Amino acid sequence: MLVDDLKKAFREKYNTDPEFVVRCPGRVNLIGEHIDYSHYSVLPMAIQASTFILAAKSEKNQIHFFNLDKKFKEYTHEITKEMWPGTTHPEWYEYFLAGWRGVLERLSIDIASSKGMNLLVYGTIPPASGVSSSSALVCAAALTTIAMQTGKSFEVVSRSELAEMTAKTEKYVGTEGGGMDQAIECLAEKGIALRIDFHPLKWTPVTLPPNALFAVLHCGVTMNKGATSYYNQRVVECRIAAQIMAKKNGVKNWKEVRTLRDLARLLGNLTPDQMVIEVEKRLEKPADQFYDRKEILQALETNEQDFIQYSLNDKTRDAQEFWIKKRALHVYSEAARVFHFEEACRQGNTVELGKLMKESHTSCRDLFECSCPELDETVEKCLKAGCLGARLTGAGWAERAAVLE
Ligand code: ADP
Ligand code: NG1
Ligand code: MG
Secondary structure, eight states: OOHHHHHHHHHHHHSSOOSEEEEEEEEEEEEOTTOGGGTOOBEEEEEEEEEEEEEEEESSSEEEEEESSTTSOOEEEEOOSSOOOOOSSOOHHHHHHHHHHHHHHHTTOOGGGSOEEEEEEEEOSOTTSSSOHHHHHHHHHHHHHHHHHHSOOTTTSOHHHHHHHHHHHGGGGTOOOOSHHHHHHHHOOTTOEEEEETTTTEEEEEOOOTTOOOOOOOOSOBOOSTTSSHHHHHHHHHHHHHHHHHHHTTOSOGGGOOSHHHHHHHTTSOOHHHHHHHHHHHOOSOTTSOEEHHHHHHHHTOOHHHHHHHTOOGGGTTOOEEOHHHHHHHHHHHHHHHHHHHHHHHHTOHHHHHHHHHHHHHHHHHTSOOOOHHHHHHHHHHHHTTOSOOOOOSSOOOBGGGOOO
């Protein structure tokens, strides 16, 4: 659908022209899966599929949501004195509200005086499929809000600030994400991938070998990360792995250790490759055995209350089993693969790129357990057909009830 068709649809719906049209791309992550929230670098690039938002002011104190995809029901959000508080089971329009809230807070716009809006949303990014439709909607919402509230667009907030702000604000839909998606969607440039580093946010263009062709396939199943606890469970397993190893190493305040990268720094700025060896040494239990809650409290010499406050999050308060060794081994080995991948891009070594992608998939499947049979089968088929490498992209998993038509 062309932008002119979208404008026509807006006019038919609201009897007025849109004042702004915002477009935000989806992304594919080439390598570096589930390591952004451990603050390790990732290597994504934008894709053509995008989310569009068309907007005009409303005289009413409301945000009206109309989606061209009828699966996403029309909705009216009343703007009251109370800010939308966030959610742990998001409806589709709440991804918009997450971006909207972030901008009002950033620009110190009082909720009661914020402007009402009529919106039309149209997306070509397959939702819940690992190519980041959620962040495209959050980032497009943030841009729409900036434009509608200030009458201006990019001059108000820089692209990098927008990336950091939307990474924080998407957490209002209940996932403790790491920031990769918002960063690439706000900072992407045509024709190149970016290596994205966190804390501080930095981005470096990575030119892909001209003879390499990357195809993005859909395996047919979907997974809504906001509505489930899989994602947040992995986030806390990585955090607990870092905290336990820090504690074992004599670090007094394990509560300040938040990520596996914090731990690598504390151990003397060890490289991801060196950290793989450390994990093998420091966590005695075999990787395929979980730690129960009691064992973790003992290892951290702490109580339930502090454990909930410093290690867990909303969706994992009651979790009982934590696979911490496997998760840490995945994170450090995947972080190392990102750097090797970038080096192979520089050398134009497509065979090495393929090898690293295969290793990444195996690690996601066996150590991070974020794959599913449909993804594994798709990877197998690609390799049998002669691809140099294949891997899942994005968070992974599947809810089988939601098979794509
Ligand atoms: P993804 O891997 O695509 O980011 P998520 O589970 O993080 O998957 O987010 C998917 C959710 O985002 C959808 O279930 C829906 O609520 C919302 N969403 C994404 N794109 C759109 C869209 N174009 N229209 C309405 N909702 C959307
Ligand atoms: P998807 O599958 O696109 O929702 C999620 C996270 C990323 C990253 C990847 C796994 C959000 C918004 N996105 O992506 O930050 O952790 O999983 O690498 O939380
Ligand atoms: Mg998402």
